[in-house]
Amino acid sequence: MPSYFSPGIYVEEVPAGARPIGPVGTSTAAFVGVAPDRTARLGEALAVNNWTEFLRLYADGDEFESTPLARAVFGFLDNGGTRCWVVNVGEGGALTGNGRQRGGLDLLEAIDEISIVAAPGFHDAVAHEALLSLAERTRTMVAICDPAPDIDDISTLTRVATAGAGRAAKPSEGGDTPASSGGSGGSGGSGGGTTGSSANPTAHRPRQSDFGALYFPWLRVRDPLSGDLVLTPPSGHLAGIWARTDALRGVHKAPANEPVRGAVDLGHLVTRSEHDVLNPRGVNVIRYFPGEGIRVWGARTLAAEASEWRYLNVRRLSIAIEQAIANGTRWMVFEPNDYTLWRSIRRDIGAFLTRVWRDGALLGRTPEEAFFVKCDEETNPADVRDAGMVVAHIGIAVVKPAEFVVFKLSQWSGDTETETIGG
Incomplete structure (x- = not known):
């Protein structure tokens, strides 16, 4: 805590809670x-x-x-x-x-x-x-x-x-x-x-x-x-x-x-x-x-x-995500391994993967369908913490290419009853 010796207004700069994870280059x-x-x-x-x-x-x-x-x-x-x-x-x-x-x-x-x-x-x-x-x-x-x-x-x-x-x-x-x-x-x-x-x-x-x-x-x-x-x-x-x-x-x-x-x-x-x-x-x-x-x-x-x-x-996107997360979470090394750190991991990685989903790289109508980030007492029991590790489970649904585009065609006689288009 800083020391204050005279009455007045004091403004302190404090670090923000979130630390954004940025993308990495993939084209070099x-x-x-x-x-x-x-x-x-x-x-x-x-x-x-x-x-x-x-x-x-x-x-x-x-x-x-x-x-x-x-x-x-x-x-x-x-x-x-x-x-x-x-x-x-x-x-x-x-x-x-x-x-x-x-x-x-x-x-x-x-x-x-x-x-x-x-x-x-x-x-x-x-x-x-x-x-x-x-x-x-x-x-x-x-x-x-x-x-x-x-x-x-x-x-x-x-x-x-x-x-x-x-x-x-x-x-x-x-x-x-x-x-x-x-x-x-x-x-x-x-x-x-x-x-x-x-x-x-x-x-x-x-x-x-x-x-x-x-x-x-x-x-x-x-x-x-x-x-x-x-x-x-x-x-x-x-x-x-x-x-x-x-x-x-x-x-x-x-x-x-x-x-x-x-x-x-x-x-x-x-x-x-x-x-x-x-x-x-x-x-x-x-x-x-x-x-x-x-x-x-x-x-x-x-x-x-x-x-x-x-x-x-799929391979290259996974590499890019792994590298981005590794680079963006380096600040966590040697931090106290407690609930605050686990919450920070879920928040930062979740925010990053949400941007990846918005770019169209992950499959799902919502972020919840596209990925998950789990980091809590279940993934970090006492023996894991005693070993000096923090463990997070991350799952992503990667969009795969439409390698085989299949159109099924059949003949139509044209004499069946159908609804008039625009009617």
Whole structure:
């Protein structure tokens, strides 16, 4: 209590009871690969906010040529992305560190703002495992895996490839891969990871994961550095579409039925029957529709068909809510674990989830139908309090995408008695 020594009016500022929980960003991506200037900024993770900045950092020397990393960053920015982190592993570099020194994907683990991660140019089983492991370890990002460039047999995308013994995933070290074969185009030998490290060369699907997604096929784009038409992995363009959808509609909107800006053709035109095989296995197909162009036509994770995390928007919205609550309730640590704290938890989280519901991300006609927050003596008995913990149970009803729109049509003879419209 303050001390008062003379009569008068005293005004004291006291903190408000409520501490609003704000949303978190979901659109920052990270790309690991080989830069146009192979020696530029090795072993560093640098933020890039526009194409000019990328060129200044990674293509400013006299000797450089385009790579999948460059096309991914350009595709990300062209499709609506605004900020990404880039790691250049150099010619023949590996996706992860060597145990003694952090490198590649390891550099991204300490950057909290990253929500999307990809490794354009790396697409074998070892690379997929490294990406998925990072996403699962952090639980704050979703990995976009690229398929191999030369897949002709669609059935290989339904079988899980396993990483065999051998070196860490690296881009191919040979010469240029012709664009017609689905490689990196005429843009240098850094264009694509080999599939030789896979123990089963007839399998190309990554393993099941709640924190990963796979898109097929590769895209034919105009290279931003050479101007040539080349095939490139889709991860960079898709990361931009995710960011664009988040900005325009919200993270709860599935990033599908969206045009792919910059894509002029596809490496493989997927048929309806092929799509029927790929979609249940979590392979998101990019398709061409006459009159509508090239569109993303899938929004699934690599989770099992029956998993509650099989839709990308459900997974990403849950991550966003978890991160927002974790950040917004950090003030509660070391507070007295009593009824006042429990009431504050219910109030702050309830107010935040009400805003999420109003944005259309949660299913329900009322907030009570859309979510619940329970934090009381039942969730915090004496033994839990003695262990220094406070426990709150939170449930949310996430809106799922209308993946299958079904219209049931039948013939009508027109001779039955019906009420006159407008009568």
